[in-house]
Amino acid sequence: MEGINYAPIWLTLKLSFWTTLILVVVGIPLAYYLAYTKSRLGLFIETLTTLPLVLPPTVLGFYLLLLLGKHGFIGSLWHRLFDRQLVFHFEGIVLASVIYSLPMMVHPLVSGFRSVSRNIIEVSWTLGKSKLETLIRVILPNAKASVLTGLVLSFAHTVGEFGVVLMVGGNIEGETRVISIAIYDAVEAIDYFTAHVYAILLLAFSFLSLALLYGVNRRWNL
Amino acid sequence: MDFDVGEEEFLVILGNSGSGKTTLLRCIAGLESPEEGYIEVGGEVWLDTKRGINLPPQKRGIGFVFQDYALFPNMTVLENILYGMKKRDRVYVIELLKRFGMEALWDKKPDKLSGGQKQRVALLRALVSNPKLLLLDEPLSALDPDLRLNLQKELKDFQKRACITAIMVSHDREEAIRTGDRVVIIQNGKIVEGGKPYKVLTSGQPLLIEKRKDKDRILIILKLDGGFLEVELPKEEL
Amino acid sequence: MKKIILLVFGLLNLGQAEVIRVFAAADLQYALREIVAFYNKLHPEDKLDLVFGSSGKGYAQIRAGAPFHLFFSANMEYVQNLYMEGLIVTEPKVYAVGRIVLWTRKDTNLDLSRFPEVLLDPKVRKIAIANWEHAPYGKAAKEVLENHGIFRKVRQKLVVGENVSQAASFVYAGTAELGIIALSLAKTPQMEKAGKYWLIPEEGHKKLIQGYGITKEGLKVKQVKRFYNFVGSPEARKIFLKYGFMLTDDKR
Numbered sequence: 001m002e003g004i005n006y007a008p009i010w011l012t013l014k015l016s017f018w019t020t021l022i023l024v025v026v027g028i029p030l031a032y033y034l035a036y037t038k039s040r041l042g043l044f045i046e047t048l049t050t051l052p053l054v055l056p057p058t059v060l061g062f063y064l065l066l067l068l069g070k071h072g073f074i075g076s077l078w079h080r081l082f083d084r085q086l087v088f089h090f091e092g093i094v095l096a097s098v099i100y101s102l103p104m105m106v107h108p109l110v111s112g113f114r115s116v117s118r119n120i121i122e123v124s125w126t127l128g129k130s131k132l133e134t135l136i137r138v139i140l141p142n143a144k145a146s147v148l149t150g151l152v153l154s155f156a157h158t159v160g161e162f163g164v165v166l167m168v169g170g171n172i173e174g175e176t177r178v179i180s181i182a183i184y185d186a187v188e189a190i191d192y193f194t195a196h197v198y199a200i201l202l203l204a205f206s207f208l209s210l211a212l213l214y215g216v217n218r219r220w221n222l
Numbered sequence: 223m224d225f226d227v228g229e230e231e232f233l234v235i236l237g238n239s240g241s242g243k244t245t246l247l248r249c250i251a252g253l254e255s256p257e258e259g260y261i262e263v264g265g266e267v268w269l270d271t272k273r274g275i276n277l278p279p280q281k282r283g284i285g286f287v288f289q290d291y292a293l294f295p296n297m298t299v300l301e302n303i304l305y306g307m308k309k310r311d312r313v314y315v316i317e318l319l320k321r322f323g324m325e326a327l328w329d330k331k332p333d334k335l336s337g338g339q340k341q342r343v344a345l346l347r348a349l350v351s352n353p354k355l356l357l358l359d360e361p362l363s364a365l366d367p368d369l370r371l372n373l374q375k376e377l378k379d380f381q382k383r384a385c386i387t388a389i390m391v392s393h394d395r396e397e398a399i400r401t402g403d404r405v406v407i408i409q410n411g412k413i414v415e416g417g418k419p420y421k422v423l424t425s426g427q428p429l430l431i432e433k434r435k436d437k438d439r440i441l442i443i444l445k446l447d448g449g450f451l452e453v454e455l456p457k458e459e460l
Numbered sequence: 461m462k463k464i465i466l467l468v469f470g471l472l473n474l475g476q477a478e479v480i481r482v483f484a485a486a487d488l489q490y491a492l493r494e495i496v497a498f499y500n501k502l503h504p505e506d507k508l509d510l511v512f513g514s515s516g517k518g519y520a521q522i523r524a525g526a527p528f529h530l531f532f533s534a535n536m537e538y539v540q541n542l543y544m545e546g547l548i549v550t551e552p553k554v555y556a557v558g559r560i561v562l563w564t565r566k567d568t569n570l571d572l573s574r575f576p577e578v579l580l581d582p583k584v585r586k587i588a589i590a591n592w593e594h595a596p597y598g599k600a601a602k603e604v605l606e607n608h609g610i611f612r613k614v615r616q617k618l619v620v621g622e623n624v625s626q627a628a629s630f631v632y633a634g635t636a637e638l639g640i641i642a643l644s645l646a647k648t649p650q651m652e653k654a655g656k657y658w659l660i661p662e663e664g665h666k667k668l669i670q671g672y673g674i675t676k677e678g679l680k681v682k683q684v685k686r687f688y689n690f691v692g693s694p695e696a697r698k699i700f701l702k703y704g705f706m707l708t709d710d711k712r
Binding site: 069070085087088089093156170171172173174175187188189190 | 479481489491508511512513524526527573623625626628629632648651
């Protein structure tokens with residue numbers, strides 16, 4: 001067998017980095033809306049963002065494949081704009097991962113935002129600060145444990161993703177072959193050594209990120 | 223119901239819980255919107271439901287002090303006070319803290335302060351941005367009785383020295399007499415009495431509020447659950 | 461700090477050096493790797509990336525626009541269909557003919573020559589087989605079982621792998637006592653060391669004629685043609701033979 005290929009590890013980190021970055025940008029405004037809205041639409045959207053948590057990745061993968069494919073709405077639009085496909089490409093699995101890991105970011109944020117005292121938010125408004133500045137200087141710092149939870153869970157969840165990437169991305173080196181798929185590949189090829197190396201890496205990474213999360217949260221809560 | 227608040231006047235709105243006094247205060251602050259209403263402060267219209275005007279709290283130029291102080295837990299005492307200042311003047315704030323004997327606490331987080339200290343910080347924070355109107359929602363009710371007495375005096379002194387118009391909501395008659403230049407009593411969202419505190423609270427005779435077309439007047443008319451609330455505060459003749 | 465900046469730059473960098481992307485039938489898992497290793501000795505500058513799976517999956521993925529440059533199918537039909545659809549641009553070429561075997565671990569003590577009765581042996585609780593819907597080796601295995609009239613009897617025992625390589629990994633790991641897999645996989649050093657096989661007579665199923673071609677996508681990378689030609693060379697054919705493939709000059 002050839003030596004260990006580091007490309008899947010690198011790709012997994014890249015995927016998780018982009019997914020988490022996009023989730024921060026998308027998740028914070030979304031969580032802000034969900035945390036404070038009283039409308040029925042909010043209830044509907046909150047339910048929608050939770051769906052990826054309970055749906056099998058194959059259901060998500062199937063519909064994403066249709067949506068992102070050559071003839072899908074998003075896929076064809078992307079093709080016209082960038083002359084590139086989404087399925088079987090990195091951008092496609094980033095998009096899929098963002099949807100798949102959305103609840104990991106939005107849920108901690110929503111409960112974190114809701115736990116921030118209403119009065120300190122209103123006091124900030126009466127002191128002349130806009131809603132955006134209040135969000136940045138008051139809400140986010142006082143929900144920092146939830147922000148960290150969202151970040152770590154989104155990143156780790158994306159690292160551990162399998163089904164959706166497999167369905168939307170296939171198995172293309174440097175584009176879509178993330179660690180979990182490389183493990184699947186190695187087991188199929190009866191290359192247990194490679195499978196072990198990747199699997200232990202994933203195990204260690206997941207353990208460490210959760211330990212970090214709990215450790216920091218414990219310190220902040222004291 | 224209609225009332226005016228004169229410039230630099232300390233008005234106390236007295237009422238039991240559920241009387242609508244907190245809602246009234248929140249409507250003045252812009253934190254809540256009444257069905258109908260009109261609020262004019264110093265010639266500036268904050269709320270006019272007929273014309274679709276409803277300034278957000280950020281644009282009203284108010285200071286609001288909550289019963290639970292609502293200090294920012296993530297900021298130090300100094301940062302809390304500086305937060306609302308347009309020109310962040312650390313020297314000035316440290317000087318203010320000195321006056322209250324609190325300069326040693328400037329870099330402490332709110333959870334290290336006593337109730338009275340927190341209240342002073344909340345008050346300073348509301349005042350340093352030079353608001354047109356200071357709104358106080360039962361600011362002293364969470365404190366123990368001795369401290370309350372001291373702080374009532376301090377609050378009144380402070381308001382007079384800062385030359386600021388204040389509206390305080392309270393359920394405590396004694397507190398109303400000690401601090402207020404004028405007291406209005408509301409029940410079920412309606413003003414039942416109004417006037418000089420000792421008259422309102424001793425004789426029980428309702429006093430008519432004199433309406434004036436002063437450019438400094440503050441006129442508040444709100445439709446709340448209990449009916450119309452109209453408050454106009456003319457410049458108090460001394 | 462510099463390290464972090466470098467890391468971030470790395471994460472931002474999406475560009476890739478051009479590699480030859482190959483989708484190959486799972487039975488080529490070892491043979492094709494060896495051919496690539498040999499090829500890389502001659503042309504170390506050409507980078508190849510191999511993806512293995514069932515031929516049916518490769519067919520579906522290429523139709524859906526997967527950016528593979530070369531397609532090796534265990535069933536000629538898939539290549540021919542893609543050729544007709546214009547997704548494969550070279551006339552489909554045969555590279556080998558595959559065979560299926562019955563495989564078991566040495567420690568099961570099963571006598572494979574008692575085919576097909578051994579499949580019905582009560583000691584055999586699970587039989588690994590590739591998915592007959594889209595894996596040609598699975599289809600061939602099913603045909604054999606049907607021709608012996610035992611498909612229905614063993615149906616409950618079948619564990620179906622997505623492709624023949626996965627079926628082999630099931631029986632290698634011992635989760636199934638018996639497997640019907642590709643001869644080319646049984647001939648790999650690992651499988652030979654762990655188990656034994658029995659060649660299933662070719663008459664029992666439709667011939668596994670395997671073909672390959674360059675995809676439309678493959679036209680964009682000029683090194684593709686060089687590797688494509690190498691697969692037909694005597695050196696490559698020697699490796700196919702070593703893994704039990706039969707060679708043919710039949711172009712069909």
